[in-house]
Amino acid sequence: MDWLLVLATILLSLTGIYMIYSAIHSNPVFLKNSLHLRQALWSSIGLCVLLSILFFDYHFFTRWAYFFYALVIVLLIAVLFSGQVVGGSKRWLVFGPLRLQPSELARLAVILVLARYFGSRVEEEPMGFKELIPALLMALAPVLLIIRQPDLGTGLTVFLIAGVMALAVGIKKRVIITIGTAAVACAPLGWLFLKEYQRRRILTLFNPDADPLGAGYQSMQSIIAVGSGEIWGKGLLQGTQSRLHFLPEKHTDFIFSVLSEELxxxxxxxxxxxxxxxxxxxxxxxxxxADKEGALLAIGVTTAFFLYVIFNIGMTLGLMPIVGIPLPLVSYGGSASISSFIAIGLVLNVGVRRRSLSSMFS
Amino acid sequence: MKDLQLNSNRATSDAFKRRVVILGIFFGLILLGLFIRLWNLQVIQGEKFRTLSEDNRIAYRLVQSPRGMVFDSKGELLADNRASFNIYLIREDVKELQETIRLLAEITEQPFEELYKRTRGANPFRPFLIKADISRKTMAFLEEHKPDYPGVFVQVTPLRQYPSRQEASHLLGYMGEISNRQLQRLKKRNYRQGDMLGQYGVERTQEKFLRGQSGFKQVEVDAYGRELRVVRPFVEKPGNNVYLTIDMELQKKAEELFEAHEGSIVILDPSDGAILAMVSKPSFNPNIFASGIDAKSWKGLMKDPLKPLENRAIRGQYPPGSIFKIVMGFAVLNEKIARSNEKIHCHGSFPFGKRIFQDWKKGGHGPIDFIQSIAQSCDVYYYTNGHKLGIKRIAHYSRMFGLGSPTGFGAAEKGGVVPSDAWKRRRFKERWYEGETISVSIGQGFNLITPMQAANLIATVANGGHLWKPYAVKKVLSPRGKTLFESRPRLIRKIPISQKIFRKVREALKEVVHGEKGTAKKARMPDILVAGKTGTAQTVDLKYTGRKKKPEDLPRKFRDHSWFVAFAPYENPTIAIAILGENAGRPGSFFAPYARELISFYLKKNEQRILASNETPEDKRLSANSRAPGNRR
Structure with a gap:
């Protein structure tokens, strides 16, 4: 078992729980609901799920990948029809006391289904269009559904995960060039599809001072919060930027600003x-x-974590547009935490199966 | 485990591994980029951002736009706003909480313990109201010592004020802090904890028009919480102005006359039901509610046995006494129980079964016709004819004139009681006795009416049978003068009785004042004919108090209520009035001179206005509007 990975996971979760407390301790409503304790609960549940995943071979999960994928698609369609509207977009499905964010499951589903699809490939040579198209379709279906919510950030990351997995398997150079050219050509077209606020967020990235009270406000406040932490930070619970409500969503999307300011x-x-x-x-x-399927699973999960980390931290540092992407393991959120733990469980699983096998052969 | 055997085909190739390594390097480089950015922000530029975050912070300050004003029908100002200074505290900015609170408690005269507890319970980052409407002296002191007490600041907000102090307070109503229940309901409409809103009277019913918009301005503040500059202002949106139907001069006159009494005066315009004046005594000073009433004053008002907060005009229910004979008169003539010239001999009593019903006049009135039965308020005439009418028809005519149900003026209005067999079975689970009909006939049974109903009754008689819904809000104008609401007279019903009978009843009412033997000769005016009716309502059966006893000897609650209703001028009525002296212990005629004064005051004033009507009505409206600048505080 990869104890270093487990240690990093646990340390990040603990940091998250404490920073959530720091972010909400000035908000009596959140404090009354003890969001930090809830997060602790989610993390513990996540840890249990992680451990139970280790009992099964990861091939068990890839075998059920298509079924799981279909289920997630159904949930994503359901959320469009009967999802709970939060902040103008439908992201949540409500089952009694439980709320589920299907887009968090979607990235797992796409990783699993593509690991299975690419993993079953026997040929060594890079892929052409013919092999790519089914994968592309499988990735696009949930991505489009997520963008419809609308949740552009998550949709984009899921698509990028699929792309990185495909690249790892290998794509013919000719195909890469064609797709790359097409993407560059289509970029202006995509601009047309963006909503007004999304465009403004992207534009402020290049000039945050242009509109300090409008779109650039959050970004600017976050940068001030991070920067004002200096080397040693203002101390735990001592952040001023964050507690003065300059920062929205500080316990979820802007948790890193709180952390940087205080630590x-x-x-x-x-x-x-x-x-x-x-x-x-x-x-x-x-x-x-041990095999390609396992390797691809690990690559998919790695990419997902990596993208979430750079999107989220990049956003708080004013390097990325403001998109609602949480910092994995650290930000508040039940669905996100549990799906992160599942993902880590799968990676550990891949690692464990290799070792047990190699020890068998040695 | 068998199917997990290493299959060389499925194992990862070197090319694949190479790509994974490239991916790792790529990931690492980007993370390095984040590291560099953090280094730049926190280490290189850290000091700059530290200063930015500590010294100049953006804060939000709540701004309340001034509430709309209230005017009378002539444009006289009844309610506006003045500037009040409120002390706020942001706990998080306070260095020495205990010491600061101790000082604030001292200068605002509040108990320290309580204030400290309240402050501890508040959101530490939001301005917390320590005290509203502080004195200039306190304010000067605070301004001087500001640097010693970071986190404390003073903000100006508009506060309700009523220039007339006590007058028309029941109609105008008062303000109060929003309750939790109201907050639940009104959250969506931009109400917040601690907001003041109309809790009574016009302030309450017109809340949606009067309320000024509130919102936040963004200000840059220094480390002490001092405002340095406004970053984003909040554009004030004052509330709308409400114009009432009342004539404040008439109202003041009525309040003045009634100063020493308890009870109510309601004056209506008989042509459409507009309320010209509405007095309820004792009254209260709505100004003490404006910045939130203190517990002691509130307790005092609530515990006062005379209930000053109760609007007696619409919520006081009293036996009508002899003014009920007006309704009886219509019933008798319309049901042809007696012709108007038919005489009944009054011996001073009416025996019925084992009981003998006495007339108020010992020895009786002798032979008496319809006109004189009203003029002299003969009881025996109505005992006799009331018995013939029966309770069913009496109830029918009572309801016809709007008794027994609220007039529709306001939500909290009481309806009074029109007794009937069905009512008694419902109320007491007991059948109706005919003897009770006889008491009811002179307004002395179970009947109860409100002063508003009495005024509306006499107004309906005056205008020939149009029962209007009384109303007090004439119109609502936006601060810019756009009409948002204009009330139209609402007819409840046209009384289905011939004008001949109306003329007869009015003639009888004129005789009450101007007749040889009328009971209200004191209401006579030299140049104008007045019609009216007195009423003295016993609060308790005579056998308990004895007829001879002086009212002063009786406990207050056993003293008679005194009624006087009137309209004028007789030929073409422009004013209808109802006066009720609660437990006044006087005959109704006692208040006849009051009515005379008010009628003469009002008619004279109107006359002058008509004389001075070179000014067109249009001009008048304009001049009324010009008194209503949108933003007066």
Whole structure:
């Protein structure tokens, strides 16, 4: 078992629970609902799920991948019809006391289904269009459904995960060039499909001072919060930017700003380092995987974590447009936490099966 | 485990591994980019951002636009706003909480313990109201010592004020802090904890028009919470102005006359039911509610046995006494129980079964016709004819004139009681006795009416049978003068009785004032004919108090209620009035001179206005509007 990976996971979760408390301690409603304790509960449940995943071979999960994928598609369609509207978009399905965010499951589904699809390939040579198209369709279906919610950020990450997995398997150079050219050509077209606020968010990225009270406001406030942490930070619960309600969504999307303000450069690079270790261990698992299916599973999960980390941290540092993407393991959120733990469980699983096999053969 | 055997075909190739390594390097490089950005923001530029975050912060301050004003029908200002200074505290900015609170408690004269507890319970990052409407002295002190007490600041907000102090307070109503229940209901309409809203009277019923928009302005504040500049202002949107039907001069006159009494005066315009004045005594000063009433004053008002907060005009229910004979008169003539010139001999009593019903006049009135039965308020005439009518028809005519149900003026209005067999079975689970009909005939049984109903009754008689719904809000104008609401007179019903009978009843009512033997000769005016009716309603059976006893000797609650209703001028009525002296212990005629004064005051004023009507009505409206600048505080 990859204890370093497990350690990084646990440390990140604990950081998250504490930072959530710090972010909400000034909000009496959130505090009354003890969001930090809820997060602790979610993390514990997640840990249990992670452990139970280890009991099954990961092939068990890839075998059921198509079924799981179909289920997620159904949930994504359901959320469009009867989802709970939060902040203008439908992201949640409500089952009595439980709320589920199907888009969090969708990235798992896409990773599993593509690991299965690419993993069953016997040929060694890079893929052409013919093999790519089914994969593309499988990735696009949930992506489009997620973008419809609308949740552009998550949709985009799921698509990128699929892309990285395909690249890892290998694509013919000719095909890469064709797709790349097409993408560049289509980019202006995509601009037309964006909503007004989404465009403004992207534009402020290049000039955040242009509209300090409008679209650039959150970004600017977040940068001030991070920067004002200096080297050692203002101390736990001492952040001023975050507690003055300058930052929205501080316990979810802007948790890293709170952390950087209160724990300073030392704190933020520690978290960054933990993520680096995390990603490194996942990739090493991919390298040592027993078969392609396992390797692809690990690559998919790694990519997902990596993208979430750079999108989220990039957003709080004013490097990325503001999209609603949480910091994995650290941000508040039940669906996100549990799906993260499942993903980690799958990677550990891939690692464990390799070792048990190699020990068998040695 | 068998199917997990290493299959060389399925194992990862070197090319694949190479791509994974490239991917790892790529990921690492991007993470390095984040690291560099963090280094730049936190280490290189850290100091700059630290200053930005500590010294100049953006804060939100709640701004309340001024509430709309209230005017009378002539444009006299009844309610506006003044500037009040409120002390707020942001706990998180306070350095020495205990000491600061101790000082604030001292200068605002509040108990320290309580204030400290309340402050501890508040959101530490939001301005918390320590005290509204502080004195200029306190304010000067705070301004001077501001640097010593970070986190404390003073903000100006508009506060309701009523220039007339006590007058028309029941109609105008008062303000109060929003209750939790109201907050639940009104959250969507931009109401917040601590907001003041109309809780009574016009302030309450016209809340949706009067309320000024509230919102936040963004200000840059320094470390002490001091405002440095406004980053994004909030554009004030004052509430709309409400114009009432009342004539404040007449109202003041009525309040003045009634100062020493308890009870109510209601004055209506008989041509459409507009309320010209509405007095309820004792009254209260709505100004003490404006910044939130303190517990002691509130308790005082609630515990006062005379219930000053109760609007007696619409919520006081009293036996009508002899003014009920007006309704009886219509019933008798319309049902042809007696012709108007038919005489009944009054011996001073009416024996029925084992009981003998006494007339108020010992020895009786002698032979008496319809006109004189009203003029002299003969009881025996109505005992006799009331018995013939029966309770069913009496109830029918009572309801016809709007008794027994609210007039529709306001939500909290009481309806009074029109007794009947069905009512008694419902109320007491007991059948109706005919003897009770006889008491009812002179307004002395179970009947109860409100002063508003009495005024509406006499107005309906005056205008020949149009029962209007009384109303007090004439129109609502936006701050810019656009009409948002204009009330139209609403006819409840046209009384299905011939004008001949109306003329007869009015003639009888004129005789009450102007006749030889009329009971209200004191209401006579030299140049104008007045019609009216007195009423003295016993609160308890005579056998308990004895006829001879002086009212002063009786406990207050046993003293008679005194009624006087009137309209004028007789030929072409422009004013209808109802006066009720609650437990006044006087005959109704006692208040006849009051009615005379009010009628003469009002008619004279109108006359002058007509004389001075070179001014067209259009001009008048304009001049009324010009008194209503949108933003007066």
């Amino acid at each position: 300073g450069f030392i704190g933020s690079i520690t978290v960054l380092a933990l993520f680096f270790i995390f990603i490194l261990r996942c990739l090493i698992t991919a390298l040592n995987a």
